[in-house]
Amino acid sequence: MARPVDCGIFRAVVDTKSLQFPATSWPPSMSTATHTPNPKTEETRSVIDMSKMNEGQRAALQVTEAARESVDDLSFVAHLFMGNWAPAKIYPFTEVDADEKVRADKFLAELAAFLKAHVDADEIDRSGEIPDAVMAGLARMGAYGIKVPQQYGGLGFSQTTYCRACQLIASHCTNTFAHLSIHQSVGVPQPLMLFGTEEQKQKFLPRVAAGEISAFALTEAGVGSDPARMTTKATPTEDGEAFLLNGEKLWCSNGTRAGLLIVAAQTPPKLVDGKPRTQITTFVVEATAPGVSVPHRSQFMGHRAIYNGVLRFTNVRVPRANIVGGEGRGLKVALTTLNAGRLSIPAASIGTAKRSLQIAREWGGTRIQWGVPIGQHSAVAEMIRKIAAHAFAMEAMLLTTSRIVDRDKKADIRLEAAMCKMWGTEKAWMCVDELMQIRGGRGYETVESLLARGETNPYPVERMMRDVRVTTIFEGSSEIMRLFIMREALDPHLKVAGIALNSERPAGERLRSLLKAAGFYAWWYPKQWLPFGGGAPADMHPHLAAHFGEVAGWSRKLARTLFHQMIKFGPKLEKRQVLLARLADIGTDLFAIAATCVYAQKLLRDGEPEARVFTLVDDFRAQALLRIRQNFDGVAVNADQHGYDLAQQVISGEHQWAERGIV
Numbered sequence: 335m336a337r338p339v340d341c342g343i344f345r346a347v348v349d350t351k352s353l354q355f356p357a358t359s360w361p362p363s364m365s366t367a368t369h370t371p372n373p374k375t376e377e378t379r380s381v382i383d384m385s386k387m388n389e390g391q392r393a394a395l396q397v398t399e400a401a402r403e404s405v406d407d408l409s410f411v412a413h414l415f416m417g418n419w420a421p422a423k424i425y426p427f428t429e430v431d432a433d434e435k436v437r438a439d440k441f442l443a444e445l446a447a448f449l450k451a452h453v454d455a456d457e458i459d460r461s462g463e464i465p466d467a468v469m470a471g472l473a474r475m476g477a478y479g480i481k482v483p484q485q486y487g488g489l490g491f492s493q494t495t496y497c498r499a500c501q502l503i504a505s506h507c508t509n510t511f512a513h514l515s516i517h518q519s520v521g522v523p524q525p526l527m528l529f530g531t532e533e534q535k536q537k538f539l540p541r542v543a544a545g546e547i548s549a550f551a552l553t554e555a556g557v558g559s560d561p562a563r564m565t566t567k568a569t570p571t572e573d574g575e576a577f578l579l580n581g582e583k584l585w586c587s588n589g590t591r592a593g594l595l596i597v598a599a600q601t602p603p604k605l606v607d608g609k610p611r612t613q614i615t616t617f618v619v620e621a622t623a624p625g626v627s628v629p630h631r632s633q634f635m636g637h638r639a640i641y642n643g644v645l646r647f648t649n650v651r652v653p654r655a656n657i658v659g660g661e662g663r664g665l666k667v668a669l670t671t672l673n674a675g676r677l678s679i680p681a682a683s684i685g686t687a688k689r690s691l692q693i694a695r696e697w698g699g700t701r702i703q704w705g706v707p708i709g710q711h712s713a714v715a716e717m718i719r720k721i722a723a724h725a726f727a728m729e730a731m732l733l734t735t736s737r738i739v740d741r742d743k744k745a746d747i748r749l750e751a752a753m754c755k756m757w758g759t760e761k762a763w764m765c766v767d768e769l770m771q772i773r774g775g776r777g778y779e780t781v782e783s784l785l786a787r788g789e790t791n792p793y794p795v796e797r798m799m800r801d802v803r804v805t806t807i808f809e810g811s812s813e814i815m816r817l818f819i820m821r822e823a824l825d826p827h828l829k830v831a832g833i834a835l836n837s838e839r840p841a842g843e844r845l846r847s848l849l850k851a852a853g854f855y856a857w858w859y860p861k862q863w864l865p866f867g868g869g870a871p872a873d874m875h876p877h878l879a880a881h882f883g884e885v886a887g888w889s890r891k892l893a894r895t896l897f898h899q900m901i902k903f904g905p906k907l908e909k910r911q912v913l914l915a916r917l918a919d920i921g922t923d924l925f926a927i928a929a930t931c932v933y934a935q936k937l938l939r940d941g942e943p944e945a946r947v948f949t950l951v952d953d954f955r956a957q958a959l960l961r962i963r964q965n966f967d968g969v970a971v972n973a974d975q976h977g978y979d980l981a982q983q984v985i986s987g988e989h990q991w992a993e994r995g996i997v
């Protein structure tokens with residue numbers, strides 16, 4: 335029987351935490367706070383059991399571990415996986431500052447008018463080009479520096495306003511969204527705002543806020559989801575004043591048009607315990623510098639104007655002053671940037687889902703087949719219902735998370751952001767897929783063809799489907815997001831029992847750790863069986879409070895199920911990715927239910943009629959609970975090992991017979 339392989343990135347996290355409980359320090363790499371180095375990194379590295387790793391895994395682990403750091407507070411979702419109930423982390427839903435709201439509403443109205451008047455999404459898709467006039471117009475209204483502080487020439491808006499802008503733009507033109515989002519979520523603004531020196535901020539932020547395009551170059555042909563082993567190198571010059579950059583980056587969006595690039599590269603290794611350890615450093619690079627070239631512009635099934643290309647660096651001189659976040663801290667900069675920037679893609683997913691809802695409403699209500707509008711056939715109604723409930727829940731999750739960031743820049747939202755990205759992009763794909771079915775043959779037909787034969791409603795469903803598909807792949811694929819969620823969910827347990835399980839640690843130390851773990855679980859485990867504990871805030875509407883409080887009960891079931899799987903599989907649990915994915919999905923659906931209640935309470939406060947809001951909250955809860963129950967059942971009874979064995983047989987060629995009859 336084949337055994338699932340060890341996943342370095344999972345192990346990189348789960349084996350390397352400080353081992354005290356309660357866990358007051360988390361390894362976040364990904365909150366939106368300004369980050370400081372983790373003093374525990376070197377110390378905790380010594381607890382990693384690397385005895386069974388090959389050299390490649392060991393190297394990736396070492397670099398990834400060096401990218402980790404600590405914050406002091408568990409988030410709502412982190413508590414959820416431990417069966418703890420911490421509603422104050424997400425409730426109440428705080429409002430955007432009144433001054434900002436006035437400014438933001440004006441900006442968003444101006445942006446919407448501009449998009450309608452000047453941005454032809456179908457033409458951009460057809461030509462693969464965003465017209466210069468569109469870029470200039472966006473720059474004039476400040477759309478290249480939405481979050482950049484005003485003192486550096488930006489609009490200085492909050493995460494919430496930025497997300498609203500992303501949603502708006504993506505609902506109209508996903509190419510324009512990708513262009514602006516890559517520029518400011520992962521391009522130069524975000525890493526500089528998080529890690530830049532004052533000098534760097536003054537030098538570069540005004541340029542990018544004014545519309546000089548920026549890009550983020552991390553991926554290489556050989557390194558995608560696992561960037562720790564990148565090969566692009568930055569070698570110090572003899573005078574030590576600069577570095578010479580050499581290598582090739584793949585799929586750099588905005589890269590063919592950018593003036594400024596964020597580039598991650600290997601710098602000379604550092605000696606740790608007498609052995610060389612790979613260092614990754616991030617630089618701001620002028621795209622016009624001698625030695626930077628774009629040998630290829632990549633083309634994709636969608637996002638045809640993403641200006642994505644291969645970037646080649648040949649002896650490119652980059653001043654030492656352009657290092658972002660310190661030498662050797664490049665992976666941390668890259669991962670943190672991706673995490674903080676990760677909320678813009680789910681914001682775009684909401685734009686896509688809401689547009690799907692709009693089209694489904696119009697077409698479902700007007701297309702007559704078998705004597706009635708198709709939306710009255712229950713099979714079609716079921717699809718419309720799914721789109722409506724999920725668009726609402728996506729917005730609730732994202733806005734709840736954005737408000738946490740705006741309330742406290744240091745708050746740890748890594749798990750919430752990963753869930754928004756993973757779940758939001760998958761549900762956006764689901765919405766567009768359902769919409770394609772609702773539109774029938776017209777969904778599959780291009781806008782150009784629909785228009786040419788005189789259709790009055792040439793909805794761009796075919797384009798939407800092409801554009802949305804990649805969102806579950808880039809900026810952290812769904813598989814990597816689930817791994818990330820679960821490795822963090824397991825972290826408190828590893829802090830309790832990690833040393834006891836580590837075969838490389840001395841026997842005495844392991845015994846002490848075992849005793850400590852026994853003490854912890856003696857109170858923690860029985861608590862997970864209590865039928866009470868939880869409850870909703872006193873001022874929450876009773877209808878919502880019932881659903882909200884129910885999440886606490888489910889979270890205890892989730893916590894004890896996770897614990898049982900830890901006992902069953904021990905350290906091998908990390909290899910059970912399909913099983914872990916079910917638990918990640920349960921946690922995500924629970925967060926989604928909780929967020930819909932929190933957001934619904936805000937809508938009631940804003941004067942939205944109760945009945946309308948409750949219909950969506952209730953319907954989403956019903957759909958999510960179905961999935962939650964199915965996932966719990968799947969933990970108990972599944973064919974995961976059988977499926978894994980089959981896949982390995984397929985890869986080894988044993989089932990090539992099943993491919994007979996094709997060309």
Ligand SMILES: Cc1cc2nc3c(=O)[nH]c(=O)nc-3n(C[C@H](O)[C@H](O)[C@H](O)COP(=O)(O)OP(=O)(O)OC[C@H]3O[C@@H](n4cnc5c(N)ncnc54)[C@H](O)[C@@H]3O)c2cc1C
Nearest residue numbers: 341550551552553558559585586587807808809811813814
């Ligand atoms: C349109 C587009 C734009 C992009 N823009 C940029 C950009 O601007 N800058 C940039 O640096 N990069 C960019 N990328 C790269 C993108 O981030 C990568 O495609 C992504 O990181 C995945 O890497 P990969 O494609 O090499 O897939 P791989 O890493 O080869 O993964 C292939 C599959 O295996 C899965 N997988 C991999 N490892 C594991 C594991 N340990 N456990 C379980 N499953 C696993 C993945 O989820 C995926 O399904 C872009 C890509 C595209 C398509």
